Amino acid sequence: MFDGTVPAELGNLVHLVYLNLNSNNLTGELPKEFSNLINLRELRLSSNNFNGKLPSFQSCKQLRILELEASGFEGPIPSGISLLHNLTEIRITDLNGGASEFPHLENMKALTKLMLRNCNISGPIPIYLANLSLTLLDLSFNRLEGHIPDFEGAIYLQTMEINGCPKHLPCPKKDGYSLHINCGGGQTKIGNTMYVADESQGGPMTWQAAGNWGFSSTGHFWDVNANAAYYQTKNVSVLTMNESQLYTSARLSPLSLTYYGRCLANGNYTVTLHFAEIVFRDNRSFQSLGRRIFNVYIQDELVLKDFDIETVAQGVDKAVVRKFNNTVVKIKTIEIRFYWAGKGTRAVPNRGIYGPLISAISIESNFKPHSDQRKKIVIVVGAVTFSLCLMFTILFIFWRRRHSGSITSREQELRGLDLQTGLFTFRQIKAATNNFDDNNKIGEGGFGSVYKGILLDGTLIAVKQLSSKSKQGNREFVNEIGMISGLQHPNLVRLYGCCIEGNRLLLVYEYMENNSLARALFGPKEWQLNLGWRTRLRICIGIARGLAFLHEESRLKIVHRDIKATNVLLDGDLNPKISDFGLAKLTEDDNTHISTRVAGTIGYMAPEYALWGYLTNKADVYSFGVVALEIAAGKDNMKFRPSDQYVCLLDWALVLQQKGCLIELVDPKLGPDFDKEEAIKMIKIALLCTNPSPALRPAMSAVVSMLEGHLDIQDLVMDPSIYGDEYRFRPLKDKYDELQLQSSNEAQTHTDSMVTTEIGSSSTSTK
Structure with missing residues (x-):
């Protein structure tokens, strides 16, 4: 029951091997001194209210168990977690903030339990998971897509949870207007209302349907050998509240419990939820320390957050009734979901009794059932109205065509879309x-x-x-x-x-008043802008945020393909904005393979994209790294060659990194008035982004965290010969020349784009 922040002095316990701070009310960020705990074997920080980015704990190389369920931290999952090769158990759930890529866990050969639930993870499920010795796997409530790997060979796997989508059954012709369920108990009559029985056994993946309602239960009690009895409960003492029959039993779940009212007439309803804590006790003993905290959603809308039955009722064995008026049913279905977001206790008073609990559900329409006569009237009126609307629509189209000449098919189709523009x-x-x-x-x-x-x-x-x-x-x-x-x-x-x-x-x-970043940094002198260090850092962070949005946060995931300084525009306040995102796909010809139509610019293209046509969002990360170097140095990557020994700005930066004098890269126009530590940090991040291996490049959300100081930077010194060696560099140019020969018209237009200003430029450019 601790609150406040974690004291930094804990970092002095360098021989500490086991630390459990679960189920407290701790806040703030973890102190940086935690990196001193290099001997930790188990770290448990679940059910707290920490803030800030999720740490990587990459200095704790001896970690075996990492438990961060509903810790309060923000995503994404840091890439540094892949360095913890000794982990046998990972539990990370309910991250706030940004989206995550699936972490690289292929080298964790000892991993047996993996829980990455509700972490906003997107993309496919890695195939290598089937080759690990996993016994428990929970990837539910993420944004995963694609095929589920074949786990047939995973002989140790006992439980796998990917999602909990229920089946959909057909409805009878007659609609319903009410529904009453005695959750976890038998049929019960309260006054004139009959509550139907809900006595079927639950389980980690259960779907039960009974006429016009059903429920689904997902979740596995990880720390106990649970059976069906764990998913229902009965009262352990005499109940004295009104309508006590509804509270003598309840249904619960370790994760998510969803009730569906089906075949209901569309309209507004009142939903009444009945709760009572009949498991925990208040007898001043260890049994009284349990806390059950969960969320409630109705029609996917959060209506109760961090709901604690005992706290609201001011005791156990007391009824709590919550009514929600004007719940809208649109497609004849109402969905009520009780979701455990990782908070509360999981082993107090006993293991395996945490998670949401519901005693009874009542659903009543706020309108009277339609009679057959009223239905006929509605149908007739609707038909007449539809006919009139159709007639006026036809007349309007005819008039429009006569007065606007010819409206092309593309314009007609465009009118049918809500472009929000x-x-x-x-x-x-x-x-x-x-x-x-x-x-x-x-x-x-x-x-x-x-x-x-x-x-x-x-x-x-x-x-x-x-x-x-x-x-x-x-x-x-x-x-x-x-x-x-x-x-x-x-x-x-x-x-x-x-x-x-x-x-x-x-x-x-x-329109962007200050043209492109390229012109502001290294264009003709009369066009250059005086960009101070703080402005340059803000521009760099802004570009990273824009890319992180395109890659991880937007509903439509986009790889830009051509990030460069001319495609970053500056508004009147010198805020950076990425242009031309999503346009590369628009200009691709049909049946043209990506390897013969590379939409990028030499000097900014990632090696795997330029040479083999292998395109992922890590190609944008590489291009961003080049732009970040240009921001720090104030020099064009391809036009800067301090001597014949160097190919480009990036090549020179790698040599300076090996010599330990990266500060020489910083733009001399800044003078002495800049933060040297921030400049070195930006250059290191840029070099990390330009790693020849896409797997070792960070995600853009991680880049934002590093630039803002929320995430440590992994030092990685690369060999500059990968850019200066004729054998390695020549294929890039050969590939580019080949593309020009294959499609001279496209390549000529494409070449123009490499050296010209983009949207918002104030003058034409020259080759």
Whole structure:
């Protein structure tokens, strides 16, 4: 029952091997002195209220058990956890904050228990998990996708939890208007209301259906040899509350318990939930120290957070009734979920009695059932209304076609989409750009020309003309634009809308007053901006945040493919915004393999992408590392060669790293007025991002944490010969020359994009 922060003095206990701080009320961040506990074998910090990023504990190489269930920490799961090769058990659940990639655990040969539940993990389930000696595996409530690996050969695996989706059964023709369930008990009548029995046994993966309702239970009691009896409970003392029949039994779960009311008429309902703590005691003994804390969701909306029955009722064996009015049923189904988010006690008073508990559920409609006559009236009125709407729609389309000439199929399809942006006509674009006057042309990029424009309301815009060489179908193209327009983040250039008329493909973006980062750092002197160190660090962090959003946080995961200083634009306050995200896919021809259409820029492309066409978001991480070096040095990666011994800025940085004098890389224009430690840190992070092996590059969310000082930087000194050696570097150029020969038209446009400014540029560029 401790509260407050963990004292830093714990770090002095360097011989400590076992530390259990579970089920307290501890807050704050773990002290950095924790890295001194190099002899720890077991660390348990579950059910607390810590904040800050989840530590990697990478200095604790002897760790066998790491337990962080509902600890309060923020994700993502740090990449440094892969260095803890001696772990036999990992339990990490309910992380706040950013998304995570699946951690690299392939070298943890001793791992037998793995729980990564509700950690916002995306992507596929690694195949190597089937080769580990796992006995228990819980990956439930994440954002995993793809196929589940074949665990047939995993002879030790006893329990595997991936998700808990229930089956869907057909409904009878007649809708229901109420439902009453005595959870975990027999049929019971209260007044004139009959509560149906719910006596079926539960289990770690259970789905039970009974007419117009059902329930699913997921979760395994990890620390006990549980049987079906653990999933139901009976009262252990005499109950004296009203309607005590509802509280003599209850259903519980170690993780998630969901009740479904099915075949209900659509409309508003009142949901009443009955609770009573009939397991814990208040007899001033060890038995009274148990805490049951869980969340309740109705129709996927959180209605009770960190709900503690005993605390609310002010004692055990006391009823707690919670009513929720105006619960909307739209598709004839109501879903009530009780979810254990890792808080409370798991071994007090006994192991295996934690998790949500519910005694009874009542669902009543807030409206009267429709009579057959009223249904007929509604049907007739609906049919008449539909007919009128259809007629007016046809007349409007006919009028629109006569007055607007010809509306192309692409524009028609576009009108059917909710792009969350504006639909501009070609006439509006012409007026805004003064008929695409050359004086308003501000760039010539790989995707087409860029013009500055002014809307009637005074809004400045940048209009990008897409080259009309895409062979995508109308619907696919419009869908792509719609998905891109829905991605909004402070560090992404905002897409206001588009214009699709005939063969014209135009995108309308926000105008960026300070042009590109490339021009501000190493453009012509008259265009360069005086960027101080704090501004450069803020720009670097902003770019990292934008990429982390594209890779891990947005609903549509995007690999940019062409991160470079010219594709980072600066607004009036010098805030960085990434441009051209998602456009590489729009200009790909049909049936063109990625290896013959590399959408990137030499000098920024990751080796595995340039040489073999292997594309993941780690390619963007590599490109970001190059841009971060350019920010620190104020120099163009490909144009900077201090001597014939060096290929590029990155090559020079690697040599300086080996010599231990990275500070020489910092832009001399900064003078002495900059934070040397922060500069060295940024350069080290940049070099970490440009590791030749994509597996060793950090995720962008981890890069953000490192830049902000929330995560330690892993020192990794690389051999500069990987960039300077003719044998290693030559294939990159050969591959690039090959691409130019294969598609001269595409390559010429692509080459232009390497050296030209992008959206929001204020002048045309030269090769």
